[in-house]
Amino acid sequence: MIRALFPHPLLALGLFATSLLMSGSVEPPAIALAAVLALATPQVMRALDAQTIRIRSPRAILALAGCVVIDVLRSNWAVSAIILGRRRHERRSGFIHVPLDLKDRYALAVLAVILTATPGTLWVEYDSATGRLLLHVLDLVEEEEWIRLIKDRYERRLMEIFE
Amino acid sequence: MSQAILFWCLTLAQGLLVAAMAMAAWRAAHGPRAQDRVLGLDTFYLNGMLLLLVFGVRTGGAIYFYAALIIGMLGFAATVALAKFLMRGEVIE
Amino acid sequence: MTVADLPAWACVTVGLLAVAGAALSFLGAVGLCSFKTFYERVHAPTLGATLGMALIVAASILFFTLVEGRFMPRELLIGVFLTVTTPVTLILLGRAALFRDRTEFARDDASDDA
Incomplete structure (x- = not known):
């Protein structure tokens, strides 16, 4: 009923x-x-006929939201500094490939919104067959570090919430 | 006194947003490629929407909120349509 | 309460929030004009669409809550709406740009061969 x-x-x-x-x-x-x-x-x-969302852990949502707010503030600061011209010479931007273990469609949608809404990273393309994500990063210092950051901070929490 | 501070702060905010709109319009007019123009248009819409919100605070009228909401929705629809159009890959430039 | 009776702290807070938000949007537009490649430029407007928007929305909510004497979180709608839509437009634009770059490279290669 x-x-x-x-x-x-x-x-x-x-x-x-x-x-x-x-x-x-x-x-x-x-x-x-x-x-x-x-x-x-x-x-x-x-x-x-949309699939209903199953949320496993509401507490993880709060943790993720806090994490996103902090990251948005920090990356706003970082991108402002780049635009104002500090470190203009050594900065380089580029594409990186991130292997994702996340499979849930809603979780991927949330990850796309988070990554694009944080200034400095842009979700470009996701291949669902191989699970590889193409990401453009404005301030690409260390590729490994970005991949670890995304997997640790976002993917793990999203898996807790959705899968 | 404090009303004067509010007034000048809002004027400054409006000036900054209008300058941002002018720069976005420049990007939309100069390109160099079609995707740059669409990005310029999207930024133009976004700053126009924020400008209307500041107008709302300045005049104290609720109508600006609804205008901003409509601009946001139209801007979103317009940019999505243009991006989809670019994706077809056959655009005459 | 009308605008004339607003306490001093409220006037200053609303004004500063609005200026800070507008300044961030302005900085985003500067980046839009000054970056060299398209993929760098895509990052610039997110400045105004995230924190810049949030600050101006906060200024507006604070102002109307004080003036009307009750909690008016109407502008939150704009905040939620923008947070959801801006990534969608930027992802679509990024993919369109990548697609166009790829097809153009492919066409250049083909014409080289011919």
């Missing part, structure tokens, strides 16, 4: 919050509209 009403509980919750924020109030009409949206839209998703 609950399953039929809420096939995607996270989506329903997100839509409810979005609708309330758009209305900018918590009066009964706004809540009614949000409830209608949260109930009706996941039914449309049923037709798309």
Whole structure:
């Protein structure tokens, strides 16, 4: 019964919050509209037959989020320094190949968003057959170090969450 | 006094964002390649959206928030469409 | 509360947050203009789209929360929306650029052979 009403509980919750924020109030009409949206839209998703997300460890999400916030701050600083022209001569940028063990599609999507949203790294191409990711790095000092960073900081935590 | 500080800070922020928009427009106009132009356009949209948010703080009106949201959505759709177009690989330059 | 009754600390905080965010976006645009290759330039706008956006959104939330007298996190929508969409556009652009580079190299090689 609950399953039929809420096939995607996270989506329903997100839509409810979005609708309330758009209305900018918590009066009964706004809540009614949000409830209608949260109930009706996941039914449309049923037709798309999307795989539901299984989250193994909610605590790992917090750890990952904290890690991402710190990295975004740090890399913003690093890229600002590069643009302002410090160390212009020795810097070189380039592509690196990262072998990924992550297979879950949602986990890969989250990793793509994290890597691209941190200034200085750009997810370019992923080959699902070999599990190899092509990444462009603005400040490429040591290739091994970048690979270890991605595997240790993000991939391990994403595996805890999704797989 | 503190209102004057807020006023000048917001003016400075708006000036910086307009300068950023001008540079993005320069990149969109000069290229050199099509992907640089699309990237310039995307940055232009992004800074325009932030400028509208600062306008909202300055005037205290809620309408700028909705305008910024719409610009963000249109900019996203436009850039995705253009990037998809570039991917087909047959673009007349 | 109207804008005129805002306490001094609030005015200064909102102003500084807005200026810091705008300065980061400006720096991103400078990078967009000054980097030499396309793949370096792709990194520049993320500056404004992550921390720059977050600071301006924080300024806006703080301002409207104080002026309207209740918690108004409306601008969070823009923050979440941008965080999700900017990587998508940049990844697509990067892939389009790589694809075009590859096809062009392939075409150059073919014309060399002929």
